[in-house]
Amino acid sequence: MLSVRCKYSLMLAASGLLLFARTAGPAVNQGQLNGQEQKVIDYLVNDWGQDFSVTSVDIAMTALRVEQSDETRFRMGSYIKAHPELHEVIRRWGWVTLVLTADEKLIARALINAEREGKPEPTIAEIAKAVGVSESQAKRGLVMLERYEILKPDAKTGGAGYTVVPHYIKWEPRLDFVFHKVSLDNGRQFNTN
Amino acid sequence: MLLVSGKLTNEKVTIDDSSPESTARIRLIFDKGKVISEEPASTVFFLGGG
Numbered sequence: 001m002l003s004v005r006c007k008y009s010l011m012l013a014a015s016g017l018l019l020f021a022r023t024a025g026p027a028v029n030q031g032q033l034n035g036q037e038q039k040v041i042d043y044l045v046n047d048w049g050q051d052f053s054v055t056s057v058d059i060a061m062t063a064l065r066v067e068q069s070d071e072t073r074f075r076m077g078s079y080i081k082a083h084p085e086l087h088e089v090i091r092r093w094g095w096v097t098l099v100l101t102a103d104e105k106l107i108a109r110a111l112i113n114a115e116r117e118g119k120p121e122p123t124i125a126e127i128a129k130a131v132g133v134s135e136s137q138a139k140r141g142l143v144m145l146e147r148y149e150i151l152k153p154d155a156k157t158g159g160a161g162y163t164v165v166p167h168y169i170k171w172e173p174r175l176d177f178v179f180h181k182v183s184l185d186n187g188r189q190f191n192t193n
Numbered sequence: 194m195l196l197v198s199g200k201l202t203n204e205k206v207t208i209d210d211s212s213p214e215s216t217a218r219i220r221l222i223f224d225k226g227k228v229i230s231e232e233p234a235s236t237v238f239f240l241g242g243g
Contacts, residue, residue, distance in 0.1 A: 034211065102209065105211075106211060106216045109215075175213065179210070182196070183205055183206070183208075185204060192196065
């Protein structure tokens with residue numbers, strides 16, 4: 001028969017395990033994808049590396065005719081960011097290359113180039129004009145870059161109201177946030193490195 | 194470029210790219226390994242290797 005003290009010890013140990021399980025749980029659950037999202041990831045893992053492919057999430061979604069939204073792209077992008085073990089291409093080229101759209105990369109570059117060159121931060125209208133998108137698309141792109149922690153809101157900067165996280169200012173100038181999208185007549189699209 | 198002049202040499206290939214120094218978009222169209230269209234016209238690209 002267990003003593004009261006021993007019972008408490010066991011209960012404490014069990015609650016410790018539960019706490020551990022509950023702490024570890026959300027990190028795993030956060031990365032869980034629905035069936036369609038998993039299909040996109042499977043497509044990418046199979047595509048990456050073929051013909052120098054570094055195909056991005058948006059192109060894979062188009063190929064699979066999966067309805068796109070910033071939210072679903074962000075979920076899959078976050079999954080790729082959190083799972084570099086999925087494929088060598090993620091480790092070699094970085095998650096940023098694979099999860100951002102071409103527009104988002106250009107929006108990031110508009111801010112990064114301005115900051116690197118000591119120019120005033122561009123306004124949303126200036127970013128939209130430079131990248132060739134609408135102001136609404138530019139705003140959405142900025143929000144996405146903030147969610148990926150590439151930009152952070154900073155009202156003091158003027159302009160669009162964001163600063164670039166220092167890591168990305170120092171990150172491979174002229175080689176960062178690039179894309180090379182290949183489209184073939186048969187409809188196949190992919191990014192190359 | 195390796196793909197355009199190699200595996201995809203018999204295909205029509207469109208490449209959407211950008212200037213690494215700015216936010217300018219570039220579109221090149223190749224047919225059977227040769228450039229048939231470049232936008233903007235001022236695009237400078239190098240075919241090399243080997």
